[in-house]
Amino acid sequence: MTRLSDNAVSRLRAVVREPDLSRTRYRLAAVAGSGGMGTVYVVEDTELRRRVALKVLDVPDPGIEARLRREAQVLARLEHPGIVPVHDVGALPDGRVFYTMKWVQGDRLDRHLSRTAPFAERLRLFLKITDPVAFAHAQGVLHRDLKPENVMVGAFGEVLVMDWGLAKVLDDADSAAARTTGESAVLGTPGFMSPEQRAGGSAGLDRRTDVYSLGALLEWMAGPDAPPPLRAIWRKATAPDRDDRYADVPALAADVTRFADGAAVSAYAEGPLRRALRVAKRHRIAIGIVLAYLAGRALIFLGTGR
Amino acid sequence: MNRIAVGILVGGALGILDGLTAWFTPEARAGILGIVFGSTIKGLLAGAIIGLFARKVSSLPWTLAFGTFIGALLASGIAFSMGKHYLEIILPGSLVGLLTGYATIRYGRAPAQQGLSAGR
Numbered sequence: 001m002t003r004l005s006d007n008a009v010s011r012l013r014a015v016v017r018e019p020d021l022s023r024t025r026y027r028l029a030a031v032a033g034s035g036g037m038g039t040v041y042v043v044e045d046t047e048l049r050r051r052v053a054l055k056v057l058d059v060p061d062p063g064i065e066a067r068l069r070r071e072a073q074v075l076a077r078l079e080h081p082g083i084v085p086v087h088d089v090g091a092l093p094d095g096r097v098f099y100t101m102k103w104v105q106g107d108r109l110d111r112h113l114s115r116t117a118p119f120a121e122r123l124r125l126f127l128k129i130t131d132p133v134a135f136a137h138a139q140g141v142l143h144r145d146l147k148p149e150n151v152m153v154g155a156f157g158e159v160l161v162m163d164w165g166l167a168k169v170l171d172d173a174d175s176a177a178a179r180t181t182g183e184s185a186v187l188g189t190p191g192f193m194s195p196e197q198r199a200g201g202s203a204g205l206d207r208r209t210d211v212y213s214l215g216a217l218l219e220w221m222a223g224p225d226a227p228p229p230l231r232a233i234w235r236k237a238t239a240p241d242r243d244d245r246y247a248d249v250p251a252l253a254a255d256v257t258r259f260a261d262g263a264a265v266s267a268y269a270e271g272p273l274r275r276a277l278r279v280a281k282r283h284r285i286a287i288g289i290v291l292a293y294l295a296g297r298a299l300i301f302l303g304t305g306r
Numbered sequence: 307m308n309r310i311a312v313g314i315l316v317g318g319a320l321g322i323l324d325g326l327t328a329w330f331t332p333e334a335r336a337g338i339l340g341i342v343f344g345s346t347i348k349g350l351l352a353g354a355i356i357g358l359f360a361r362k363v364s365s366l367p368w369t370l371a372f373g374t375f376i377g378a379l380l381a382s383g384i385a386f387s388m389g390k391h392y393l394e395i396i397l398p399g400s401l402v403g404l405l406t407g408y409a410t411i412r413y414g415r416a417p418a419q420q421g422l423s424a425g426r
Binding site for chain 2: 286293296297300301304
């Protein structure tokens, strides 16, 4: 009997997992990546002659299938430039559920920021992330798994919030999947998960759960050398008690925008010296021009005696 | 803010400041209000002209030179009408023009490029 090498075994496993697309309009092109629920492939849409991403479960599982279907349905109702659009949903000959979506070419946020990114660029990206999340909240959808790995940065700086597999539709009495995932299940990613998520269950979660994750994301993106007002923003966003957090994502984004503009932020009570420094920094152009005039005027005064 | 608006704002503000510095010349203190008023008008006018120039030319060196020239020209008008204090009026006036020119190019919004089909 011939023993197979580990490499050969993993290649065989990949081939076995490969979706049978023979009865669909799609042709396999490449593997884009894999996650907790399944694998994402790059496929060719033979009807429209374009490449799309196809997400499919690795193995048939009725519970996870319902979640994948629900993820597709949630995405379909969220039409926003920061949310990847779904094109199609269906089942493979072997019964596995799949859906296709726009193929986003870019980098995951964690990889994007592993290269040098200026502080202002990080804030700009963060604010772009808050946009689709706020939009989803307005449509009654919580993401519940916001983290660097679930954000894509496109080649032209566009930002897309991905992986809505754990999304919760608020006030959705018909959501079978919400029940499937279990009211006591702990869903999310440690480090970015709110205390109420860690406690388990999805009942009672609201927009402030995503505010917490965005606060944790902001802390991760800004790094340890962030100025105190920004630290105060993420501390408020990640307060253990939901009532101490920002009421919603637009309120958090507004405070980050104020910080980026050099204005006072609601989360931080600054002293007179810091306030004076902030105002001086904000109006540095005007101050610089006046100082340049005064310096020139002083030179003229010294030169002419008047 | 467009370049003309920046020019008027900076020219006006520096005009006020320029007028106020006359306080350091003892014989001018009595007429300080008139000097500040005249200097402000001069600054506003210089700012508008420099802003218009910056909008057309969009070149920092040329706008600095033009700003200095306009500042000096307008200040010369005042100095010659007074018949005294030429350097004390012309040099600060030129400085106002120079700084206004810098601000209009550096911080004023350049006019949008016209589309190729706009004129067709």
